[in-house]
Amino acid sequence: MFAQTLYVQWKWNRDFLAFYTVAGFAAPLIILWIALTYLGLTTARELVLVGGVVGVTTAAIAVIAGLTVAWQGYGVDDRVGHIYALSLPVTRTRALALRAATAAVILLLPALGVWIGSMLAATQVTLPPMLRSYAGALAIRALLAAWLAHTCMFALRYAAGRRAKVVLATLVVMIGTLGFATEAVPAAREAILNVGNFLISSPGPFGVVFGRWTLIDV
Amino acid sequence: MTHAISIDRLAYRAGRHFAIRDLQMRVPNGSVYGFLGPNGSGKTTTIRLALGMLPAADGTITVLGHDMPRGAHHALARIGYVPERLHLYPMLTVEETMRYHASFYARWDATEAEKLRRAFDLRAEQRIGRLSKGEAGKLMMLLALAVRPELLVLDEPTDGLDPVVRRDVLAALLEYVSTHGATVLISSHLVHEQERVCDWIGVMDGGRLVAEMPMHAFRSGIKRLRIAGAPPHTSPTPFGILARRASAGREEEWVVRDWRDDMTSWFAGGDAALREVVDLDLEETFVETLRAAREAGGRAA
Numbered sequence: 001m002f003a004q005t006l007y008v009q010w011k012w013n014r015d016f017l018a019f020y021t022v023a024g025f026a027a028p029l030i031i032l033w034i035a036l037t038y039l040g041l042t043t044a045r046e047l048v049l050v051g052g053v054v055g056v057t058t059a060a061i062a063v064i065a066g067l068t069v070a071w072q073g074y075g076v077d078d079r080v081g082h083i084y085a086l087s088l089p090v091t092r093t094r095a096l097a098l099r100a101a102t103a104a105v106i107l108l109l110p111a112l113g114v115w116i117g118s119m120l121a122a123t124q125v126t127l128p129p130m131l132r133s134y135a136g137a138l139a140i141r142a143l144l145a146a147w148l149a150h151t152c153m154f155a156l157r158y159a160a161g162r163r164a165k166v167v168l169a170t171l172v173v174m175i176g177t178l179g180f181a182t183e184a185v186p187a188a189r190e191a192i193l194n195v196g197n198f199l200i201s202s203p204g205p206f207g208v209v210f211g212r213w214t215l216i217d218v
Numbered sequence: 219m220t221h222a223i224s225i226d227r228l229a230y231r232a233g234r235h236f237a238i239r240d241l242q243m244r245v246p247n248g249s250v251y252g253f254l255g256p257n258g259s260g261k262t263t264t265i266r267l268a269l270g271m272l273p274a275a276d277g278t279i280t281v282l283g284h285d286m287p288r289g290a291h292h293a294l295a296r297i298g299y300v301p302e303r304l305h306l307y308p309m310l311t312v313e314e315t316m317r318y319h320a321s322f323y324a325r326w327d328a329t330e331a332e333k334l335r336r337a338f339d340l341r342a343e344q345r346i347g348r349l350s351k352g353e354a355g356k357l358m359m360l361l362a363l364a365v366r367p368e369l370l371v372l373d374e375p376t377d378g379l380d381p382v383v384r385r386d387v388l389a390a391l392l393e394y395v396s397t398h399g400a401t402v403l404i405s406s407h408l409v410h411e412q413e414r415v416c417d418w419i420g421v422m423d424g425g426r427l428v429a430e431m432p433m434h435a436f437r438s439g440i441k442r443l444r445i446a447g448a449p450p451h452t453s454p455t456p457f458g459i460l461a462r463r464a465s466a467g468r469e470e471e472w473v474v475r476d477w478r479d480d481m482t483s484w485f486a487g488g489d490a491a492l493r494e495v496v497d498l499d500l501e502e503t504f505v506e507t508l509r510a511a512r513e514a515g516g517r518a519a
Contacts, residue, residue, distance in 0.1 A: 004317060004321035005318075007318075076309075079308075080304070080306070080307070083301050083303075083305035084306055084307070086269075087271065087299045087301070089293075089322055090322060
């Protein structure tokens, strides 16, 4: 059951996965190549900056890959009215767990692309003694971020169904309103910032996505 | 357990205009139960409620001894289901779909599935999204039969299929039923098709089950009488009058239920004269049943 579900998920998502895997692989190579060859960035400070650009790009690829796989997985069922999924003899909990687990497995591919691309990119540059490359850490973080993004989107789409876009828009409006409130209502500023920091700082629930992403650091 | 499907006091509402109210339905074990009704009468909704795909507002549903929807995963493992429209994943091939489907069913019969695939002339490598309507219908029937179900739930399985494919699909169904003695619930508005294969009938209209009985009772119990000199108001009759319509001259047509041949004597003592007793075919019986139910519903309202 797991193997067949994995295969079906792979078949639904293979085009996207191929794109994100290639993107994850190529992004560090291209960014470092441009930085070294065209911009001539070689100092430690400049290399840390370039490592940060690689990190942010990787984060974006990982999050978008996770969101896409979740959106696509739900969309395939939605187009056939969920009839097939609901007619199979498994509990809904088990069916959702199967989907989530198999999606997590296929999201290893973009992370693998990031890992190999980052390792190759790191070999292009001679790092000063105080700097190190973190290809493995970047790939693991990309994997965790992709899983988190997938889980959030997966939960949202299965919980909200066709209202998912409305819920997403509401969330965006809420975040915007809170941002405005931090400026407009000084009394609420600290409380809002504390909640925001809790959510996006490690070990908060979204800590893996936010914070500092980098390939090259001290 | 004498009923494969047992539904009591079922209630469900979809939007403002459609509701199922106080539905009671029994599908006897081993029967081929024809579920008749016009489009939009609630057949598909009732089926989805029975299979645990929709949450009922009220009532109880038992399928193969399992309370639904709580025991849906146990019941569904013993059910072959063909929905009214293609529900399979369009990017998979026929073979991949069979493998995927098989992985969920312990009772999957791979030999039978392959035999049916060849008999239905389905190419293993063909994508679901490119199947014709007939091929899709055959594949869905294949998937339903290859799980060796105790209960087959078929929602308009031959709707839109050409006569050749329809015959193939029904032949495969009848062969399976005769071999395995499975119960079948077959929903359709193709009345003549039901007449050939069903031994029980349920008629749905406007979210209500307006008739449920063995096929022979349904067919033989309703007659059209041609009557001359019928009084405007009749005294109590031993049969039920479903409808009265003016016919040629002073004649009337009565559609009656619970008719027996010895009831002709009821006309002997009165002014009305019975000219003819006409047998109705299933389609006419179905139409008259619906008409009577709607008139009764209108009067009640």
